[in-house]
Amino acid sequence: MKQSGHDAIARQADEHLVTHRVELPKKVVEHPFQQVAKRLSIALFLLVATALIVYADREGYNDNSDGSVDFLDAFYYATVTLSTTGYGDITPVSDGARLTNILVVTPLRVFFLIVLVGTTLEVLTERTREEWRLNRWRSTLRDHTVVIGFGTKGRSAIQTVCATGLKKEQVVVVDPSGKAIEAASSEGYVGVVGDATRSEVLKRAEVHKARQIIIATQRDDTAVLVTLTARQLNRGAKIVAAVREEENAPLLKQSGADAVITSASAAGRLLGLSVLSPAAGMVMEDLIQQGSGLDMTERPVIKAEVGKSPRDTDDLVVSVVRGHRVLGYDDPAIGTLQLTDRLITIVRVSPGSQVAPDTRPLPQ
Structure with missing residues (x-):
């Protein structure tokens, strides 16, 4: 449990660099280049369709320069019309051409503008949508499970509790690594980036409303601090913590953990059992593995x-x-x-x- 002064200073520096945020599970979306290519394809299709419509009814249009409308003039008219530039050098003069502009070209123009500005609108509304999702998530979250640490132990713990019917929406992962939270979010869990020893980070995970808290940190001293903080915020939650060294288990229980799992001792006992009786070791390993x-x-x-x-x-x-x-x-x-x-x-x-x-x- 002892820590050198250098490690303590480095840890404090890392704490200040961590950005605290809540990351909700994201839907699978297309690559940005695919989205842009799709929008450009739609815009090009609308342009070609408008030009063909104008060219098919070219007798109903008048060009101020020579009086007739050819294929190039049709594309020119489609371009300035869909972009709402409208120079007025080519105009519909027949009733049929004007009716076509009202019923067909104008809706295509509106659709064309929606396609072009769609990406901008999406960016502007993304923050509002995320804020709405976050507020809705906070208001509906009750009796959930908070998992501190998304390493091997944390992942296995989540798989085990979800195998009993717990929904992924009821699991909140806390980890100081942004990459770990991105991985948790991609698997459908809500993630909170930050140091779980700090109360404001646990509050973002709604620990005070949690039913179960699983502490699977990499360090025993971190597990003790997280347990103390979590128990202070939630007196009624069931807290289960993992430690590497068996000598630290009593300290975890004194800090408020209901159950403490010693990973190093458990692995050692399984190794010894496998040496004495490989068959018994296989049975114990089968019991440990989930699913x-x-x-x-x-x-x-x-x-x-x-x-x-x-x-x-x-x-x-x-x-x-x-x-x-x-x-x-x-x-x-x-x-x-x-x-x-x-x-x-x-x-x-x-x-x-x-x-x-x-x-x-x-x-x-």
Whole structure:
């Protein structure tokens, strides 16, 4: 947990360089060059169509220079008409030509101008639209999940909670890296760029309204500071944090974390188990991996299971959650299952399927 003076100064400098912003998921749009090419193609099509219409009815137009309208004159008239320049040297004189200008050329002129100024209008309205989306997001966001850190641990945690039915719109990612937030946004999550140890950054993520907070930072000291700040802003949220060193786990719990996962120790135990029993190591690795094979899940007891032993249920029960206690499946204190109990079971999940979400409140 000790940090050199040089690291501390560098970290403070980085904090001042970070731009705090909220980045909502963006829709997939075309490349700017593709958009420009498409608009130019439409404009060219309108120009050619107008010129052909004028040329087809050239007898109804008068050119002040020679009195007749040829193919070049038709394109010239289409150009100055669609651009609203209108020099007046070529004019419609017949009733048919004037009616065509009213019903056909004028709408084409309006459409032509809309195509040309469309890009400018889009740029001018983009900021207003984003502000509206951001305000709407803030007003509707409730009981969401905030994930601090979008590295390997953060991504895996998000995939796990989303596999239980949590919508991507209910996940907010906080990370100091702009590239990480861009990646999160491209996957459909709301992202906040900034240092999560600062309360104003967590407030942008609406931490005070969150139901769950997952802290997956790269440094243990950062995890402690984030936990302290998050717990101060939200007293009722469930906070789960990851640390590298097991000796820092008690400090995380003292800071307000409900559960602490020690990544280094967990990896070491899995390595040791794989050496002693490769088959057991494969089973444990299967349990850790999300989305296929074996998964561990928590669910409520159903009425048909009330009064039975954990061994008599259809699922493989590992533990029973009763009140604030977690009891092993063979604990004599369990007796028979009660309707208020929750079961921690091992189930088989096929690829592409997801565990059914459970809306019952978790025990505090």
